[in-house]
Amino acid sequence: MKKLRSQAWFGRKDRDGFLYRSWMKNQGWPHDLFDGRPVIGICNTWSELTPCNAHFRELAEFVKRGVWEAGGFPLEFPVMSLGETQLRPTAMLFRNLASMDVEESIRGNPIDGVVLLMGCDKTTPSLLMGAASCDLPTIGLSGGPMLSGKFRGHDLGSGTGLWQMTDQVRRGEVTSDEFFAAESCMHRSKGHCMTMGTASTMASMVEALGMSLPGNAAIPAVDARRNTLAQMTGRRIVQMVHDDLRMSRILTREAFENAIRANAAIGGSTNAVIHLIAIAGRIGVPLCLDDFDRLGSALPCLLNIQPSGTHLMEDFFYAGGLPGILRELGEAGVLNRDALTANGKSIWDNVASAPCWNRDVIHAFKEPFKADAGIAVLHGNLAPDGAVIKPSAASPRLLQHRGRAVVFETIEEYHARIDDETLDVDENCVLVLKNCGPRGYPGMAEVGNMMLPPKVLRRGVTDMVRISDARMSGTAYGTVVLHACPEAAAGGPIALVQPGDMITLDVPQRGLRLEVDDATLAARRAKWTPPPPPPRGWVKLYVEHVQQADKGADLDFLVGHSGAPVARDSH
Ligand code: FES
Numbered sequence: 001m002k003k004l005r006s007q008a009w010f011g012r013k014d015r016d017g018f019l020y021r022s023w024m025k026n027q028g029w030p031h032d033l034f035d036g037r038p039v040i041g042i043c044n045t046w047s048e049l050t051p052c053n054a055h056f057r058e059l060a061e062f063v064k065r066g067v068w069e070a071g072g073f074p075l076e077f078p079v080m081s082l083g084e085t086q087l088r089p090t091a092m093l094f095r096n097l098a099s100m101d102v103e104e105s106i107r108g109n110p111i112d113g114v115v116l117l118m119g120c121d122k123t124t125p126s127l128l129m130g131a132a133s134c135d136l137p138t139i140g141l142s143g144g145p146m147l148s149g150k151f152r153g154h155d156l157g158s159g160t161g162l163w164q165m166t167d168q169v170r171r172g173e174v175t176s177d178e179f180f181a182a183e184s185c186m187h188r189s190k191g192h193c194m195t196m197g198t199a200s201t202m203a204s205m206v207e208a209l210g211m212s213l214p215g216n217a218a219i220p221a222v223d224a225r226r227n228t229l230a231q232m233t234g235r236r237i238v239q240m241v242h243d244d245l246r247m248s249r250i251l252t253r254e255a256f257e258n259a260i261r262a263n264a265a266i267g268g269s270t271n272a273v274i275h276l277i278a279i280a281g282r283i284g285v286p287l288c289l290d291d292f293d294r295l296g297s298a299l300p301c302l303l304n305i306q307p308s309g310t311h312l313m314e315d316f317f318y319a320g321g322l323p324g325i326l327r328e329l330g331e332a333g334v335l336n337r338d339a340l341t342a343n344g345k346s347i348w349d350n351v352a353s354a355p356c357w358n359r360d361v362i363h364a365f366k367e368p369f370k371a372d373a374g375i376a377v378l379h380g381n382l383a384p385d386g387a388v389i390k391p392s393a394a395s396p397r398l399l400q401h402r403g404r405a406v407v408f409e410t411i412e413e414y415h416a417r418i419d420d421e422t423l424d425v426d427e428n429c430v431l432v433l434k435n436c437g438p439r440g441y442p443g444m445a446e447v448g449n450m451m452l453p454p455k456v457l458r459r460g461v462t463d464m465v466r467i468s469d470a471r472m473s474g475t476a477y478g479t480v481v482l483h484a485c486p487e488a489a490a491g492g493p494i495a496l497v498q499p500g501d502m503i504t505l506d507v508p509q510r511g512l513r514l515e516v517d518d519a520t521l522a523a524r525r526a527k528w529t530p531p532p533p534p535p536r537g538w539v540k541l542y543v544e545h546v547q548q549a550d551k552g553a554d555l556d557f558l559v560g561h562s563g564a565p566v567a568r569d570s571h
Pocket of ligand 1: 052083084085119120121192197199
């Protein structure tokens with residue numbers, strides 16, 4: 001048997017071998033567990049402050065079963081957990097920090113292979129990024145979506161239902177009592193958001209990249225088959241160690257292309273753009289913003305799921321899950337069929353005969369749910385390095401629009417003014433929000449889907465063009481232009497927009513134009529000053545080193561990978 005990495009700790013016959021084994025034995029491990037069998041790290045983002053991942057200790061026990069069965073030695077370890085709903089100012093501020101925790105925890109410990117337990121939005125990219133920088137044999141396991149929310153006989157989707165009901169309250173159609181009654185009905189089981197928000201999108205990306213066993217994306221968290229998948233994942237990682245099946249053999253350019261196309265076909269979150277670029281940057285695969293438009297924007301959306309459609313993740317699972325989508329892509333000739341996956345087979349081997357049990361949920365490629373639905377990348381003098389929009393979640397009538405800018409310099413100014421009845425705004429205006437990008441917020445919060453002014457809502461208008469350097473929750477919808485690059489806090493042109501400027505959005509032509517002449521913009525730029533830097537701590541490090549959204553918003557010094565070697569002992 002090949003000598004594994006963990007034997008550099010446990011296989012020693014010297015003082016340090018005593019040290020590495022003896023302290024571990026305080027947990028009751030017998031001596032023969034240190035005999036050279038694969039040591040499997042189970043990287044756990046369990047936290048009661050990350051409710052979407054709160055069942056992960058139980059899930060880890062099923063992974064351990066599989067590892068034991070296959071002859072491995074499972075060791076569970078915690079890493080920083082990022083709860084999207086609780087963590088302020090935004091979980092995204094800490095994605096890169098968590099990835100550093102993951103990377104150093106894997107590299108510094110006697111681990112031969114890794115199972116990544118991922119669920120809530122940022123826990124998936126942070127674990128993939130950190131693990132990619134080590135490049136050990138690694139497999140992903142998502143925690144699974146919650147059961148469908150149910151309120152008064154109807155489905156109620158995570159996030160999406162909240163945004164809809166908030167507007168209904170603001171229009172006076174729903175009372176506060178009714179609104180708060182929905183709170184217990186939306187989230188009624190373990191798991192992550194059950195709309196095609198960022199968590200479900202990223203779980204689908206894990207599967208489309210080939211980084212998990214087939215079926216990872218959609219099995220509900222409480223379905224017994226989620227535990228079965230966990231056990232099978234534990235079995236599989238042991239063999240991946242024997243086969244030295246490292247992340248870099250799976251995460252190829254072809255795999256990322258499959259993920260981009262799958263994201264279009266599921267109507268996935270715009271957040272996938274930033275996360276996939278960041279993961280690709282760690283593993284060394286060239287991937288840029290325009291790849292999303294070139295590969296995905298002309299593809300149809302096949303999945304009828306909120307926020308683009310009506311169903312929820314539970315329905316997606318019963319209809320066949322992501323394999324049903326990938327089969328459609330493969331038969332349409334837009335899947336790299338030979339891409340290797342974690343089970344050692346090609347992605348096409350895994351999905352070629354995948355069934356579809358409900359065509360109202362998973363549409364055929366030839367009869368799609370929505371045409372031309374992938375993420376569109378916009379360019380123009382308002383976003384020279386690009387901005388994104390999700391046409392499947394936008395109003396078709398607004399995809400070509402010219403309007404007067406109503407400008408908010410900060411999120412605080414937006415909150416202070418948006419409900420003001422004297423605000424000079426109508427439904428033809430374009431709402432512009434600045435200073436919410438990676439450096440500006442800081443952390444690039446999900447505030448781009450600005451609520452509309454009440455006086456516009458009362459006229460029955462439900463959508464307006466909105467532009468910002470922020471992100472948007474994957475559960476949100478609307479004609480929302482996001483990730484304007486460079487951001488305002490980095491001196492991007494969005495910083496120079498003033499109230500009353502005319503803006504033209506032309507999604508079919510991929511244009512985003514501020515109708516102000518260059519001389520006027522230069523004069524405004526001369527008066528612009530950057531925001532003061534944070535004084536200390538993580539936020540200071542982050543702001544000094546974070547890249548723009550088109551580069552994945554990773555820290556500049558984290559891009560790339562160092563592998564897993566550690567030269568020196570600890571004592
Ligand atoms: Fe955790 Fe949506 S808040 S997945």
